[in-house]
Amino acid sequence: MRPPAAPKRVTLAQVAELAGVSVMTASYTYNRPGRVSEQARAKVLAAADRLGYAGPDPSARSLRRGSTRTLGVVLGEHLNYAFEDPQAASFLAGIAEVCAGRGYGMTILPVTGAADDAERIRTAAVDGFIVWTTSDDDPVLEAVRAMKRPAVVHGGPAVRGLALVGIDNRAAARAAGAVAFAGAERPAVLSFPLSRERISSVSSGTDPAGVLFPVTRERLEGYRQAAGAAGIAWADVLVAVCARNDAAEAEQVTATLLAAPEPPDAVAAMSDQLAAGVVRAAGAAGLLLPDDLAVTGWDDGAVAAELGLTTVAQSLRDQGTACAYLALGEKPVSTAAPWSVVRRGSTRH
Amino acid sequence: MRPPAAPKRVTLAQVAELAGVSVMTASYTYNRPGRVSEQARAKVLAAADRLGYAGPDPSARSLRRGSTRTLGVVLGEHLNYAFEDPQAASFLAGIAEVCAGRGYGMTILPVTGAADDAERIRTAAVDGFIVWTTSDDDPVLEAVRAMKRPAVVHGGPAVRGLALVGIDNRAAARAAGAVAFAGAERPAVLSFPLSRERISSVSSGTDPAGVLFPVTRERLEGYRQAAGAAGIAWADVLVAVCARNDAAEAEQVTATLLAAPEPPDAVAAMSDQLAAGVVRAAGAAGLLLPDDLAVTGWDDGAVAAELGLTTVAQSLRDQGTACAYLALGEKPVSTAAPWSVVRRGSTRH
DNA sequence: CTGTTAGCGCATTCAA
DNA sequence: TTGAATGCGCTAACAG
Numbered sequence: 001m002r003p004p005a006a007p008k009r010v011t012l013a014q015v016a017e018l019a020g021v022s023v024m025t026a027s028y029t030y031n032r033p034g035r036v037s038e039q040a041r042a043k044v045l046a047a048a049d050r051l052g053y054a055g056p057d058p059s060a061r062s063l064r065r066g067s068t069r070t071l072g073v074v075l076g077e078h079l080n081y082a083f084e085d086p087q088a089a090s091f092l093a094g095i096a097e098v099c100a101g102r103g104y105g106m107t108i109l110p111v112t113g114a115a116d117d118a119e120r121i122r123t124a125a126v127d128g129f130i131v132w133t134t135s136d137d138d139p140v141l142e143a144v145r146a147m148k149r150p151a152v153v154h155g156g157p158a159v160r161g162l163a164l165v166g167i168d169n170r171a172a173a174r175a176a177g178a179v180a181f182a183g184a185e186r187p188a189v190l191s192f193p194l195s196r197e198r199i200s201s202v203s204s205g206t207d208p209a210g211v212l213f214p215v216t217r218e219r220l221e222g223y224r225q226a227a228g229a230a231g232i233a234w235a236d237v238l239v240a241v242c243a244r245n246d247a248a249e250a251e252q253v254t255a256t257l258l259a260a261p262e263p264p265d266a267v268a269a270m271s272d273q274l275a276a277g278v279v280r281a282a283g284a285a286g287l288l289l290p291d292d293l294a295v296t297g298w299d300d301g302a303v304a305a306e307l308g309l310t311t312v313a314q315s316l317r318d319q320g321t322a323c324a325y326l327a328l329g330e331k332p333v334s335t336a337a338p339w340s341v342v343r344r345g346s347t348r349h
Numbered sequence: 350m351r352p353p354a355a356p357k358r359v360t361l362a363q364v365a366e367l368a369g370v371s372v373m374t375a376s377y378t379y380n381r382p383g384r385v386s387e388q389a390r391a392k393v394l395a396a397a398d399r400l401g402y403a404g405p406d407p408s409a410r411s412l413r414r415g416s417t418r419t420l421g422v423v424l425g426e427h428l429n430y431a432f433e434d435p436q437a438a439s440f441l442a443g444i445a446e447v448c449a450g451r452g453y454g455m456t457i458l459p460v461t462g463a464a465d466d467a468e469r470i471r472t473a474a475v476d477g478f479i480v481w482t483t484s485d486d487d488p489v490l491e492a493v494r495a496m497k498r499p500a501v502v503h504g505g506p507a508v509r510g511l512a513l514v515g516i517d518n519r520a521a522a523r524a525a526g527a528v529a530f531a532g533a534e535r536p537a538v539l540s541f542p543l544s545r546e547r548i549s550s551v552s553s554g555t556d557p558a559g560v561l562f563p564v565t566r567e568r569l570e571g572y573r574q575a576a577g578a579a580g581i582a583w584a585d586v587l588v589a590v591c592a593r594n595d596a597a598e599a600e601q602v603t604a605t606l607l608a609a610p611e612p613p614d615a616v617a618a619m620s621d622q623l624a625a626g627v628v629r630a631a632g633a634a635g636l637l638l639p640d641d642l643a644v645t646g647w648d649d650g651a652v653a654a655e656l657g658l659t660t661v662a663q664s665l666r667d668q669g670t671a672c673a674y675l676a677l678g679e680k681p682v683s684t685a686a687p688w689s690v691v692r693r694g695s696t697r698h
Numbered sequence: 699c700t701g702t703t704a705g706c707g708c709a710t711t712c713a714a
Numbered sequence: 715t716t717g718a719a720t721g722c723g724c725t726a727a728c729a730g
Contacts, residue, residue, distance in 0.1 A: 009415075011723060022701045027725060037699060054495050058474035059417060060723035062408035063706050066358075068474065070456065083441050089432035096459045103465065105473055107419065107456045110445045116452065124454055125407035125417065125474060146403050248651065302597065360707060371717045376709060386715060409707035412722050 010053040019047035030056055062125065070105035071095065071327050072126035074144065076113075076134045085245055087271070087299050087316045088132065091154065094320020095130060102328065111140050113196070118143035128327030130154065131162070135196060135212040152326040154319060156214030163326045165319050167339040169215055172312045173222025174229075175341045177268050179310055180296040181230040183348045184266035188238040188257060189223050190250060190274045192216045198243040200253065205235035216270070219298075223268055238264060242274055250277025251284075258285045258293075265293055272297035272304045272311055279307050279346070295346040310347040314339040359402040368396035379405055411474065419454035420444065420676050421475035423493065425462075425483045434594055436620075436648050436665045437481065440503065443669020444479060451677065460489050462545070467492035477676030479503065480511070484545060484561040501675040503668060505563030512675045514668050516688040518564050521647075521661045522571025523578075524690045526617050528659055529645040530579040532697045533615035537587040537606060538572050539599060539623045541565045547592040549602065554584035565619070568647075572617055587613060591623055599626025600633075607634045607642075614642055621646035621653045621660055628656050628695070644695040659696040663688040 016026040021040055028036045029044040036044075047053075062068040073095060075082040082088050092106075099106045107126055111117045111134075121129075121143040129144045133155025144151050145161045152163040181187045193199065194211045208220035224234045240257060242249045250269065254277060257264055269275040275297030282293045289295060297304050300313035314337060322332035365375035370389055377385045378393040385393075396402075411417040422444060424431040431437050441455075448455045456475055460466045460483075470478075470492040478493045482504025493500050494510050501512035530536045542548065543560045557569035573583045589606060591598045599618065603626060606613055618624040624646030631642045638644060646653050649662035663686060671681040 009723080012725095013723080023723095024701060024725080025699085028700085031725075035699070040700080052495075052497065054497060055471040056725090057412070057723055058472055059408055059411035060706090061472075061725080062474060063406070063412050063708090063722090064724045064726080066706070068408060069472070070474070083432065083438035084435060086433060089438075092432050092457075096457065100459050100461055100469075103469065103472070105456050105458065105469070107454050108441075108445065109454065110449045112449055120449075120452065120454070122404040123407055123410075123418070123452070125411060125419070146401070148401065148403065248655065306597065358707080361709095362707080372707095373709080373717060374715085377716085380709075384715070389716080405709090406707055409722090410709080412706090412724085413708045413710080415722075 009057060010048075010051045012053075012056060015044060015047045015051055015053045018051060019043040027056070059125075067127050068105075068125045069103060070107050070126045071099055071324060072107045072109050072121075072124045072129045074109045074111055074121070074129060074131040074134075074140060076111045076132060076138065076140070081244065082110075082132065086273075086301055090316040091132070091320040091323075094317035094322075095324045096320075097317075098321050098324035098328070104328070111138075121147065128152075128329065130323045130327045133166075133213070133215050136214060137212060150327050150329040152323045154323050156218070158214075163335060165322045165326065165332070165335045165337060166215070167312075167314050167319075167337045169218035170222040170225075172314075172339045172341070173219040173268070174225045175222075176296045176298070176310070176312050177223040177226025178229060179341060179343060179347045180266050180268040180294055181226055181232065182294070184230070184232075184264075184294060186236070186238075186262055186264045187227060187230075187232060187266040187268065188240060188264035189220065190253070190267055190269035190278060191220065191239050191241045192245065192270050193243060194241055200241055200243045200249070202238060202240045202253070202257070204238050205233075206239040219270055226268075242277075245271050245273050247273050247277040247280065250274040251281045252277075254278045254281035255284065258282070258287070266295075267293065268296045270298050272299050272301045272309060275309050275311070275346075276303050276307060279309070289346050290348045294348050297346075300342050304342070304344070308345040310344045311342050312339055313342045358406060359397075359400045361402075361405060364393060364396045364400055364402045367400060368392040376405070408474075416476050417454075417474045418452060419456050419475045420448055420673060421456045421458050421470075421473045421478045423458045423460055423470070423478060423480040423483075423489060425460045425481060425487065425489070430593065431459075431481065435622075435650055439665040440481070440669040440672075443666040443671075444673045445669075446666075447670050447673035447677070453677070460487075470496065477501075477678065479672045479676045482515075482562070482564050485563060486561060499676050499678040501672045503672055505567070507563075512684060514671045514675065514681070514684045514686060515564070516661075516663050516668075516686045518567035519571040519574075521663075521688045521690070522568040522617070523574045524571075525645045525647070525659075525661050526572040526575025527578060528690060528692060528696045529615050529617040529643055530575055530581065531643070533579070533581075533613075533643060535585070535587075535611055535613045536576060536579075536581060536615040536617065537589060537613035538569065539602070539616055539618035539627060540569065540588050540590045541594065541619050542592060543590055549590055549592045549598070551587060551589045551602070551606070553587050554582075555588040568619055575617075591626075594620050594622050596622050596626040596629065599623040600630045601626075603627045603630035604633065607631070607636070615644075616642065617645045619647050621648050621650045621658060624658050624660070624695075625652050625656060628658070638695050639697045643697050646695075649691050653691070653693070657694040659693045660691050661688055662691045 211217040297311035646660035
């Protein structure tokens with residue numbers, strides 16, 4: 001069963017005929033109002049109104065001008081996660097702002113990991129692509145590149161032919177880790193998933209090189225460097241993986257860690273959400289921050305300020321706008337986004 | 350400055366020529382692979398590969414077949430709010446699921462309240478529209494109707510010619526209010542904004558009829574009926590409006606209410622987020638739930654379960670899928686969505 | 699200010 | 715299984 005046909009369209013030609021003008025005058029009425037006399041304009045609009053003409057057909061228009069005036073945003077994994085992640089929300093809002101200002105649309109291209117992902121990219125009627133951070137081996141990246149349109153990846157991986165927008169995650173993790181691990185003896189990392197399978201796990205001495213998500217990998221590398229600089233062997237650092245970026249799961253995972261014989265005394269978390277879970281678990285265990293347990297988050301969202309979290313500040317919204325400019329084929333202010341460590345009471349001084 | 354021209358497109362005709370076949374054989378290779386011989390297919394794909402042909406042009410295809418295979422989702426107010434609202438996220442995920450299954454795209458149409466909103470609707474290359482709940486007087490509704498495509502409004506307002514999906518907010522508020530206000534003497538309502546201006550305020554005996562957002566209006570009406578049934582005059586019921594659907598603001602507003610000489614002993618909130626703020630304010634004031642203060646939320650999100658909130662359960666995700674089916678021109682399972690009151694420890698028994 | 703011409707790239711006919 | 719013709723609805727480019 002095919003999709004129901006669109007209702008019989010009224011065409012510009014019909015409007016023009018009823019108005020007693022040429023098709024071009026009708027077209028100008030919609031596209032270059034200044035070039036049409038007041039009377040002609042009135043006649044065209046009256047005719048359009050009588051016929052119920054809703055304006056030029058977008059597809060025909062796109063074909064004719066060779067541009068759809070729409071940007072495509074590729075969101076991987078489950079859309080649930082994508083939309084529920086407050087940082088992704090800010091990012092999308094940044095894109096939407098630019099689109100709205102330019103009169104552009106914004107098409108969400110959900111990627112499920114199934115075989116038809118590439119197909120969905122190929123059939124997308126968009127002028128440019130923005131890819132939300134994904135894994136090194138995601139075939140969608142090649143599909144996007146094959147479209148030969150302006151395209152940008154947020155976060156990573158870096159792909160030849162595609163622009164890249166994001167912060168230096170390694171440097172930021174190194175800096176945040178330095179604060180988190182200062183004076184600690186048994187630091188731990190609360191990490192995003194290490195593989196597409198999103199498996200929760202706890203291990204130590206985790207080799208970052210095996211991680212396919214570049215953002216996660218670089219942050220692990222940064223934390224490792226920070227541990228080394230603090231005189232702590234990476235092999236002694238626990239890495240606990242949360243399948244979801246979710247305070248509840250982080251709380252549970254942290255509670256388990258804290259119940260161990262030698263519980264961690266510092267946790268560097270890859271998001272404020274995860275850090276919030278750590279804070280809650282610490283409270284439940286009767287620990288005092290930062291002396292019993294130091295905690296750092298990531299993103300400097302509203303939660304971080306509320307909880308007094310030391311965290312990595314970055315603006316996903318600004319990164320979204322930068323991506324949008326690149327996807328429009330314009331030069332953005334910069335592709336290396338700024339970041340900083342915001343120190344609050346959750347870490348030792 | 351015009352948008353940068355798309356890169357010179359390789360056309361199907363060029364591919365066909367290089368492959369030594371007709372244009373139609375090339376077209377069939379992409380659209381009806383079964384109708385093309387293995388050799389012809391191979392020749393076409395080889396030629397496409399050599400030329401870097403990325404597949405049929407989506408705009409041309411849409412024009413030809415009269416369908417864009419894309420749904421438009423109209424999101425009002427600030428996109429920040431839209432994306433940050435977890436319920437909106439579920440709703441979008443529900444739509445995205447259906448779109449992904451059908452091979453459809455999903456275009457976000459941000460509506461800013463400016464004059465060009467209608468224009469953005471008119472130029473959207475979509476087969477159907479889904480409008481996220483808005484105010485009675487939103488001009489976007491008329492713009493959508495004028496497109497004469499399948500269209501559905503979520504939540505409200507009801508518009509002739511557009512389908513409507515949502516729960517019976519009045520009945521649900523009456524039921525939730527009955528539980529919230531049971532045994533209470535000074536009930537209050539924590540409400541969404543009453544006007545587009547999103548002004549925070551506290552008043553009593555607020556006339557629901559003046560509220561332009563149908564969802565908010567109907568909930569107020571339901572709460573009023575519940576108050577009446579509990580023997581409490583509506584004029585004695587405080588209605589506190591939060592500008593944002595945000596626990597932090599709700600906490601602050603509630604703290605103010607609780608500091609009054611005759612503080613409320615029951616609060617019916619229009620979302621779990623707002624209710625969470627109430628719970629926090631109550632905790633800070635040293636009040637015990639439900640005896641000192643009864644609280645109800647709305648949506649039965651993760652927060653509600655965590656906090657033991659009595660709340661109105663509904664599935665925004667299912668409502669999203671229902672909207673998607675309607676916008677595709679298919680009949681959904683139902684347009685009147687189910688709801689129920691989930692009783693937990695935050696209300697009196 | 700208005701009109702004529704031409705064709706964007708493709709897929710639905712219909713014929714071979 | 716393949717191909718030729720046709721036009722989807724519109725607007726750039728150029729006359730008048």
